[in-house]
Amino acid sequence: MTDFYQTGIITTLHSLGKPSLERLESELTDFSKTRPIALVLPALYSEFEGPAMPGIVRELAKVRYLNEIVLVLDKASEKQFQGVRDFMSPIATPVRIIHNDGKRITEIYETLSRNGLDVGQRGKGRSAWLAYGYVLARERSEVIALHDCDIVNYSREMLARLCYPVANSNLDYVFCKGFYSRVTNKMHGRVTRLLVTPLVRALQQLIGQHRFLAFLDSFRYPLSGEFCMTIDVARVNRIPWDWGLEVGSLAEVYRNYSPRRVCQVDIAATYEHKHQELSAEDPEKGLMKMTIDICKSIFRTLASEGVVFSEGLFKSLSVAYLRLAEDTILKYEADASINGLEFDRHEEAKAVEAFTRAITQASKLFMENPMGTPLIPNWNRVTSAIPDILEMLKKAVDADNT
Amino acid sequence: MTDFLNLILEPLQELFLRFKAFLPNLLAMLVIVIAGILLARLLRAVFVRFLKAINFDSWSDRMGMTTLLRKGDLWAKPALALGAIVFWALVIVVLMTGLSALKISAIDQLVAQFFMYLPRVFSAVLILIVGYVLAGFISRAMLIAAVNSGFHYAKLLAEAIRLLLTVLILAMVLEQLQVAPGIVLAAFSIIFGGIVAALAISFGVGGIEAAKRMIERETVEKRANGAKDDIEHI
Secondary structure, three states: OOOOOOOOOOEEEOOOOOOOHHHHHHHHHHHHHHOOEEEEEEEEHHHHOOOHHHHHHHHHOOOOOEEEEEEEEEOOOHHHHHHHHHHHOOOOOOEEEEEOOOHHHHHHHHHHHHOOOOOOOOOHHHHHHHHHHHHHHHOOOOEEEEOOOOOOOOOHHHHHHHHHHHHOOOOOOOEEEEEEOOEOOEEOOHHHHHHHHHHHHHHHHHHOOOHHHHHHHHOOOOOOOOEEEEHHHHHHOOEEOOOOHHHHHHHHHHHHOOHHHEEEEEEEOOOOOOOOOOOOOOOOOHHHHHHHHHHHHHHHHHHHOOOOOOHHHHHHHHHHHHHHHHHHHHHHHHHHHHHOOEOOHHHHHHHHHHHHHHHHHHHHHHHHOOOOOOEEOOHHHHHHHOOOHHHHHHHHHHHHOO | OHHHHHHHHHHHHHHHHHHHHHHHHHHHHHHHHHHHHHHHHHHHHHHHHHHHHOOHHHHHHHHOHHHHHHHOOOOOOHHHHHHHHHHHHHHHHHHHHHHHOOOOHHHHHHHHHHHHHHHHHHHHHHHHHHHHHHHHHHHHHHHHHHHHOOOOOHHHHHHHHHHHHHHHHHHHHHHHOOOOHHHHHHHHHHHHHHHHHHHHHHHHHHOHHHHHHHHHHHHHHHHHHHHHHHOOOO
16 A cells, blocks of 8 residues: 655555445446547567466456457467467457458558658557557547556456546546656666666756656656557557657656646556566667667657757766666665665666766767657658558458458 | 171261361361460460559558458459469450350350440440449448438448449440340349339438428518518618
């Protein structure tokens, strides 16, 4: 159980007392009559061979308030696609599977490409974006929830808590981000703990109070992959297709909506999923690639807000970040100590050193090309270029699923 | 015995002579068909390259032609699909030309009929393409106009107009192809007339009160204007 303290400029919905799942689901069933809910699941085929997916399907089979489930299946052959259809069959809610490698969806991507719409490389960002398009094309849901498919300790309470703030029209939230503690016998979530938070605070030190930094700092877990939003957010938001997906999505929400209509919700006491390798020496792999993309995304957003970056600022940033991150390690060491958790200070320090190098690398890349990775255009932009694209997408997915 | 053998050999000899006379025709047909198919393949390649050069695929995406293919569950690129249509049309023409080389009167008649029918097919295809683009354009223009004027059922109206135009275009195409023209004309008249009658009745009956109010308002205004004229101003 957490405290009830409100931090930052967005609303934080805590897990207080013992909230009843039955009550939540019952209310969600009522809300879904006026605001039908779609669940988007971006998944790799390999995740169906792992330990997480059977548990997720088992839990989703018990959920009654969802209007539709859209699973975007990546890196799967035709046979594997059919296998996944069977795998998802225990779920009573209508499930549509978007076969990313199927000939119809491939042709959709080619249609976009030949009309000058760059939707980037394959990945969670592009999969999520395509799923939003399909939900928009179906015109049957008003709320979209999204979570990853590698959650080992998944429970339907996570989904209920994630959907509740947006599905409940009395609360008037358009975007809700999930948060949780990533603790087993030790603390995980290195990128959030040791990179994002110290980096944002270092930037605040250098450039002063900035509303976007305050917005980003308000999130307890800005890199969590679980969120829920209204269909309008899905229509107008652009999505980065690289690892800057989470931060970039928050930047788009910040750009398009007031923080008053954004919240974060405690969805789980603990959360266990796959852990990325640090790969400190290779900036093209693992956490280093993720870190560079996240930094670039933050820099790009701030630059678009009018912040002027110079080489001097970046040099000071590296130093300020390092100092703050080192202080943060001490805080987490104390936190681990009082809770009896394992804490490898050397590993944490090595991670901070790697992240410092990543910030330097991201600064260099940003100075060379400030535009960086383009965002995937929003669906309003896409339909203005190809008016029938949503109809085509709907036809492609429906044909694949029959 | 010799007579008996002659009885057997004569028809065979006759058959052989006929086949000998027919063989050059058959060879001519095979040459026409093979050369024609090769030429058709070449033309398809050139045609597809030309379509790609003029960005036909992109134009087709924006004009809604690609959607038409997708609705028929055809997922090839529009240029390739059109190339395939041209190829198979050429193959049919080549086959017909090849068959005419056989110099068989029944086939000759069939070939003549086929070539006489070709202009109708071309004009039908043209009507279909132009009609589809036009229907899409009018429907979209109607959608924009209705949305801008705050009409609640704008999408429904636009779709209804697209449907009506599609029915009209299909009737025109079938009439052009001379496919049961009497039935097509009657069916079209019944469907189109029925829709118009239904609209007239629904708007007519539903709009009695509105029309009455409009007429009354008009009359009242006229009276008021008439009364105003009688007032003398200083």
